[in-house]
Amino acid sequence: MLIFKRMLLVFGALFSFAAAGSAFAADGQPSPWQLGFQKAATPIMEQITSFHTFVTVIIVVIALFVLALLVYVMVRFNENSHPLPSRTAHNTPLEIAWTVVPILILVAIAIPSFRLLFAQYDMPSPDLTITATGSQWYWTYEYPDHGITFDSLMVQEADLKEGQPRLLTVDREVVVPVNKNVQVGVKANDVIHDWAVPSFGIKLDAVPGRLQSTWFRAERTGVFHGQCSELCGRNHAFMPITVRVVTDEEFAAWLEKTKAAANDTGDTSKLAAAGKQN
Amino acid sequence: MAYGAQAHADAHHNDHPTGWRRWVYSTNHKDIGTMYLIFAIVAGTIGGVLSIAMRLELMNPGMQIFGDAELFNVFVAAHGLIMVFFMVMPAMIGGFGNWMVPLMIGAPDMAFPRMNNVSFWLLPASFALLLMSLFMPGAPGSRGVGAGWTLYAPLTTKGTPGIAMDFAILSLHLAGASSILGAINFITTIFNMRAPGMTLHKMPLFAWSILVTAFLLLLSLPVLAGAITMLLTDRNFGTAFFDSAHGGDPLLWQHLFWFFGHPEVYILILPGFGMVSHIVSTFSRKPVFGYLGMAYAMVAIGVIGFVVWAHHMYAAGISVNTQAYFVFATMVIAVPTGVKVFSWIATMWGGSLSLRAPMLWALGFIFLFTVGGVTGVVLANAGVDRSMHDTYYVVAHFHYVLSLGAVFSIFGGWYYWFPKMTGYMYSEFTAKLHFWLMFIGANITFFPMHFLGLAGMPRRIADYPDAYAGWNMVASVGSYMAFAGMIVFLFGIAQAFTRKLHAPANPWGAGATTLEWTLSSPPPFHSYETLPRIK
Numbered sequence: 001m002l003i004f005k006r007m008l009l010v011f012g013a014l015f016s017f018a019a020a021g022s023a024f025a026a027d028g029q030p031s032p033w034q035l036g037f038q039k040a041a042t043p044i045m046e047q048i049t050s051f052h053t054f055v056t057v058i059i060v061v062i063a064l065f066v067l068a069l070l071v072y073v074m075v076r077f078n079e080n081s082h083p084l085p086s087r088t089a090h091n092t093p094l095e096i097a098w099t100v101v102p103i104l105i106l107v108a109i110a111i112p113s114f115r116l117l118f119a120q121y122d123m124p125s126p127d128l129t130i131t132a133t134g135s136q137w138y139w140t141y142e143y144p145d146h147g148i149t150f151d152s153l154m155v156q157e158a159d160l161k162e163g164q165p166r167l168l169t170v171d172r173e174v175v176v177p178v179n180k181n182v183q184v185g186v187k188a189n190d191v192i193h194d195w196a197v198p199s200f201g202i203k204l205d206a207v208p209g210r211l212q213s214t215w216f217r218a219e220r221t222g223v224f225h226g227q228c229s230e231l232c233g234r235n236h237a238f239m240p241i242t243v244r245v246v247t248d249e250e251f252a253a254w255l256e257k258t259k260a261a262a263n264d265t266g267d268t269s270k271l272a273a274a275g276k277q278n
Numbered sequence: 279m280a281y282g283a284q285a286h287a288d289a290h291h292n293d294h295p296t297g298w299r300r301w302v303y304s305t306n307h308k309d310i311g312t313m314y315l316i317f318a319i320v321a322g323t324i325g326g327v328l329s330i331a332m333r334l335e336l337m338n339p340g341m342q343i344f345g346d347a348e349l350f351n352v353f354v355a356a357h358g359l360i361m362v363f364f365m366v367m368p369a370m371i372g373g374f375g376n377w378m379v380p381l382m383i384g385a386p387d388m389a390f391p392r393m394n395n396v397s398f399w400l401l402p403a404s405f406a407l408l409l410m411s412l413f414m415p416g417a418p419g420s421r422g423v424g425a426g427w428t429l430y431a432p433l434t435t436k437g438t439p440g441i442a443m444d445f446a447i448l449s450l451h452l453a454g455a456s457s458i459l460g461a462i463n464f465i466t467t468i469f470n471m472r473a474p475g476m477t478l479h480k481m482p483l484f485a486w487s488i489l490v491t492a493f494l495l496l497l498s499l500p501v502l503a504g505a506i507t508m509l510l511t512d513r514n515f516g517t518a519f520f521d522s523a524h525g526g527d528p529l530l531w532q533h534l535f536w537f538f539g540h541p542e543v544y545i546l547i548l549p550g551f552g553m554v555s556h557i558v559s560t561f562s563r564k565p566v567f568g569y570l571g572m573a574y575a576m577v578a579i580g581v582i583g584f585v586v587w588a589h590h591m592y593a594a595g596i597s598v599n600t601q602a603y604f605v606f607a608t609m610v611i612a613v614p615t616g617v618k619v620f621s622w623i624a625t626m627w628g629g630s631l632s633l634r635a636p637m638l639w640a641l642g643f644i645f646l647f648t649v650g651g652v653t654g655v656v657l658a659n660a661g662v663d664r665s666m667h668d669t670y671y672v673v674a675h676f677h678y679v680l681s682l683g684a685v686f687s688i689f690g691g692w693y694y695w696f697p698k699m700t701g702y703m704y705s706e707f708t709a710k711l712h713f714w715l716m717f718i719g720a721n722i723t724f725f726p727m728h729f730l731g732l733a734g735m736p737r738r739i740a741d742y743p744d745a746y747a748g749w750n751m752v753a754s755v756g757s758y759m760a761f762a763g764m765i766v767f768l769f770g771i772a773q774a775f776t777r778k779l780h781a782p783a784n785p786w787g788a789g790a791t792t793l794e795w796t797l798s799s800p801p802p803f804h805s806y807e808t809l810p811r812i813k
Contacts, residue, residue, distance in 0.1 A: 029743070029745065030733040030734055030735070030743060030745040030746060031733075031745050032744075032745050032747065032748050033729075033748045033749065034729060034732075034733040034745065035729045035732070035733075036729075036732050036733075037665060037732050037733070037734075038733060038734055045665070047661075048661060048662055048664065048665050051659070051661060051662055052656070052662050052665070052732075055655070055656050055659065055662065056656070059652035059653065059655060059656060062648070062652055063645075063648055063649050063652055066619060066623070066644070066645060066648045067645055067648075069623045070623065070641060070644060070645055073623060073626040073627055073629075073631065074626075074631060074633065074641070077562070077626060077627065077628060077629050077630065077631050078630075078631050078633070079563075079630045079631055079632045082628075082629070082630050082631075083630055084630060085562060085563040085564045085628065085629045085630040085789075086564065086628035086629070087564065087565065088564070088567070088624075088627075088628055089564070089565045089566065089567050089568070089569065090567070090568065091567075091624070094624065095568055095571055095617070095621075098616060098617060098620040099613060099616075099617060102612060102613050102616040103613055106609045106610075106612060106613070106655075109609070109655070109659065110605070110606065110609060113605060113659040113660075113661055113662070114602060114605070114661075116659070116661030116662065117598065117601060117602060117605065117659070117660050117661040118598065118602075119661075120598075120661060120664060121598040136437075165743055165744065165745070166339070166743060166744055167741060167742065167743045167744075168743050190432070190436060190437065191430075191432050191433040191436065191437045192430055192432070192433065192528060194593060194668065196593075196668075196734075196736075198665060198733075198734035201664060201665055202664065203593045203664050203665070203667055203668070204593060204595060205593050205594045205595055207522070207528050207529065207594070207595060208432060208522050208523075208528060209521075209522020209523060209527070209528070210522065210529075210595065212595040225743075226734070227734070227736050227739070227743075228736070229593070229667065229668040229669070229736045230430070230593075230668060231351065231354075231425065231426050231430070231433065231737075231738045232433060232437075233348065233351070233417055233424065233433060233437055234346070234347050234348040234351070234417060234419075234420065234424070235347060236347070236351070236736075236738065236739060237347060237736075237739035237740050237741050237742070238347070238741075
């Protein structure tokens with residue numbers, strides 16, 4: 001028994017270590033041996049996380065309950081200990097119970113579930129609109145109100161700088177201000193891609209011929225990574241999404257610098273786009 | 279009777295053909311069932327090898343054994359298609375269904391024996407087309423279809439211009455035709471050829487499960503056939519069903535595919551429900567608890583299974599109200615599924631359990647199917663699926679219900695009916711070693727995938743960010759263990775056939791009450807000379 005208790009202690013310690021490990025790890029990307037979601041950076045992801053915790057507790061209890069029943073019947077009704085089987089094949093109250101109780105559990109899950117679902121689509125009026133266009137195999141971002149357009153490609157392993165995660169780093173990040181509602185229009189040029197950022201709790205298919213939109217409100221600054229989440233061909237694994245959330249001042253400075261750079265390079269298409277907006 | 283002599287000659291000829299004619303021209307449900315089982319073992323081994331190759335690649339971050347990520351995608355697609363269409367379906371429906379449904383309902387054979395032959399022989403042709411597609415030009419600069427088993431347009435139209443995709447489409451056409459013919463055969467047989475006195479409400483649950491499955495096949499496969507025909511004409515004849523630039527819609531493919539695809543996953547599991555019911559009842563020496571509830575729970579699962587398809591599309595951009603409906607409908611399925619799980623436990627309750635190999639597989643099935651089922655309840659919620667869609671959480675979920683659910687029930691049925699089908703007893707030790715290797719190995723493989731999925735790892739990627747390395751290493755090691763189990767399985771077959779330990783008509787004792795145990799092991803070539811009568 002003592003050994004058993006010690007094992008429990010060790011497992012408990014390991015588990016909390018792994019869980020804590022994810023809490024202290026780099027923000028906006030996965031960390032080794034992580035067990036749960038990435039840390040939420042938007043209110044929606046916080047809701048998703050707490051709903052998921054709620055449902056996970058329920059399903060773990062159900063799974064353990066079934067496991068306990070199975071172990072019990074294997075021991076208690078083993079042919080060695082219970083040689084004479086009963087002939088019971090009906091028990092109406094029991095059958096009603098195991099139909100009605102699951103319904104009640106499902107109702108308990110459904111209420112917060114619908115609340116979460118409708119919250120995700122309760123899009124506030126946007127402070128900034130960007131579009132993300134998927135192509136094989138990179139994303140193109142556009143700030144239609146600021147006349148900025150750029151492609152965002154994955155940085156190859158050889159070109160990574162210190163601290164940049166492999167397969168998650170892009171050459172040009174999406175930059176957005178903190179605590180602002182950002183609407184993301186998502187579309188695709190060739191096949192279906194999917195624009196997803198785990199710590200924002202958003203994932204939306206980029207479907208050719210459609211403009212679909214989602215939104216997020218990042219509540220802290222930092223760099224947040226995601227990956228294309230719909231199989232799109234050879235380099236599906238190699239078209240990451242990186243969003244840099246900055247303060248308002250930094251965002252304004254970035255806008256200026258980016259517009260100036262576009263002007264300097266004499267990129268006429270980008271100038272034209274900028275002109276249209278003004 | 280002018281044709282009397284001819285009829286006599288035919289009767290004699292059909293009595294017991296030998297040599298290659300017995301198999302190639304076979305109209306005997308048991309021989310056809312055997313061929314289906316052998317086919318499923320061969321295809322399953324190929325599909326298993328593909329999955330081991332994928333786990334080898336994913337064991338460490340970086341590209342190791344696949345030079346080209348597209349080749350990895352081809353393996354993903356081929357693994358899925360092979361396991362669904364050429365392993366689970368042939369084993370459950372073609373194999374055990376053909377073997378056991380006529381025996382269980384006391385019928386001399388299937389209703390349309392020659393159609394049964396066509397059903398089977400379409401399948402090797404179909405499989406050959408799929409295997410050939412692996413070597414045909416696919417996406418630009420590569421070979422094979424790398425679009426997953428879901429074959430989403432436009433990745434399968436513009437994205438895969440090569441002829442490999444057309445081979446895969448024609449392969450699915452043949453496999454679908456084979457299954458539709460099989461479904462017609464089962465429905466006709468079960469409705470019309472039950473032994474005198476066997477009402478539908480006295481029919482064994484495995485026959486019930488095949489009946490429901492056959493209806494799902496009959497109603498869903500034509501939709502797939504239509505969809506892949508549209509894909510074929512989009513690719514080759516200038517139509518634009520799935521091309522948004524010319525009035526089509528990529529989401530039309532997803533609706534059509536999943537209208538087939540969701541019933542399909544119940545097709546893969548329902549016969550397993552039937553087999554597990556018999557195994558649990560036999561080795562508890564108790565009748566099935568709540569027989570009618572069990573039968574109608576399968577009917578309910580089959581019916582509701584047709585109205586939940588878009589829960590695969592929560593991230594596709596369908597409207598919030600549509601998502602809300604599919605959340606609701608999907609959660610409803612948990613109720614009949616719960617009825618089944620609790621009824622199995624109630625069947626064992628008060629019984630006298632003999633933990634023989636088939637029972638171990640059935641117990642493993644019940645628990646692991648429950649685990650896969652409850653993660654399905656999580657995924658049903660569109661709000662949280664936003665974070666899980668297309669991640670390894672989904673991979674974990676569907677491998678728990680299929681690789682650990684459907685496959686465990688197939689192995690349970692295999693050991694349960696092996697003595698009946700071959701006339702030889704399997705080695706209990708080998709069978710149990712097989713079970714434990716698969717049980718532990720598959721859990722080590724798939725359980726960590728829940729963590730990977732929650733952490734955000736997308737599915738169908740050939741290489742992953744380094745943070746995912748730990749659990750991927752664990753999963754790969756588990757898969758090698760499960761594969762060792764597969765080798766033990768194949769060894770066990772060879773062992774049984776060399777030991778030649780003859781099986782009695784009923785090796786399981788008083789718990790085995792269905793009609794197949796009244797026949798010798800193996801049953802005579804023509805099962806019932808006089809029809810059994812059910813009181």
